[in-house]
């Protein structure tokens with residue numbers, strides 16, 4: 001604590017005595033004054049009362065304050081006054097300048113720090129989507145609302161959405177920005193409904209309707225979930241009506257989302273719809289080069305070209321391939337060259353570009369989709385949250401691999417083949433009657449084997 005702060009009441013009392021200030025004047029003008037900060041030889045005094053006449057204090061007490069401070073400290077100080085409003089402004093400005101607060105904002109908004117415009121490679125496949133995203137980032141709520149980005153798995157939708165969010169936060173650290181997947185939105189909604197009281201629901205609504213920029217990823221997953229669609233519809237209206245920006249991504253355009261409620265579909269079409277397609281060879285090369293630069297690697301052209309030539313449809317896999325080569329080189333302490341790349345990638349790059357689908361892969365992807373762990377699916381728990389996804393694994397293993405019922409049972413924690421058969425029958429029956437099960441299976445099949 002600065003000596004002026006320590007001696008503050010003494011200083012005020014000195015003024016009272018020396019200038020014969022009445023009790024009432026003292027408590028009106030002097031007592032509310034507080035030392036806000038001391039920097040160098042400047043004391044900033046908080047007036048502490050927005051309505052007080054600054055002029056009057058300046059005229060009447062500036063000199064007495066200077067003298068009393070000099071007397072109490074033995075030094076000369078300049079004095080400046082600050083009002084509560086100005087203090088608030090200053091705190092906000094500090095928040096902009098402070099990288100710690102910026103990181104906090106990024107975390108609060110659920111953003112991946114790496115997914116920015118700087119690290120996003122613009123190519124023929126995403127030029128329009130990129131340009132629209134920049135426009136939205138520069139003037140959220142004003143240009144295209146909603147911005148609807150669609151495209152296949154692993155092509156950069158999420159990266160682009162995060163880039164918009166980062167940009168908005170950089171421009172205005174007070175902006176309320178939130179990125180969620182539609183699955184997260186659904187789970188949170190279900191949780192609020194399950195808690196069953198009005199306050200959890202109103203908290204949920206307050207959260208989602210009090211946002212400047214809302215980004216919802218993979219909206220296709222709310223299809224078939226009626227209460228989620230209903231709630232999202234109202235969230236959308238509230239935000240859009242208040243000119244708040246909404247950005248949505250999906251694996252297909254609204255017109256192809258067959259069982260989406262019409263009123264949502266038409267809203268999705270209000271703004272701008274842009275797509276991201278598979279990158280061409282040049283773009284794949286540029287993405288790999290960018291990654292090399294960001295991760296600080298030094299890699300032979302031949303290796304980069306080999307990956308770019310062979311992995312065509314999915315950028316996540318393109319990056320995964322490079323990571324895998326680096327990991328091997330590291331592990332085996334070997335040089336990064338073409339023979340190593342060929343050896344490491346032989347599983348990914350089969351002559352006809354097919355990904356090898358195994359029950360383990362299916363378990364991983366189904367678990368991730370339902371927000372479960374693989375161990376949940378192979379374990380013994382029997383609640384419906386787990387049983388349904390487990391049956392889906394059985395169905396998908398049957399239809400996407402050559403593995404026998406017995407072996408599917410083995411991988412699924414040692415279940416016998418009749419259990420597996422029953423699970424498969426259950427899903428097959430549901431597919432006859434339930435649009436949402438059909439949709440889930442469709443999504444999962446695409447996640448498991450995007451090239452199909």
Ligand SMILES: Nc1ncnc2c1ncn2[C@@H]1O[C@H](COP(=O)(O)OP(=O)(O)OP(=O)(O)O)[C@@H](O)[C@H]1O
Nearest residue numbers: 119120121152153154155156157158159287315316
């Ligand atoms: N144009 C690009 N430049 C640089 N990196 C990219 C680009 N496009 C995609 N990536 C990278 O590819 C990976 C997959 O991208 P992302 O997660 O954004 O895909 P997505 O389309 O959202 O996939 P999903 O459909 O699975 O949600 C990320 O690591 C991302 O950084």
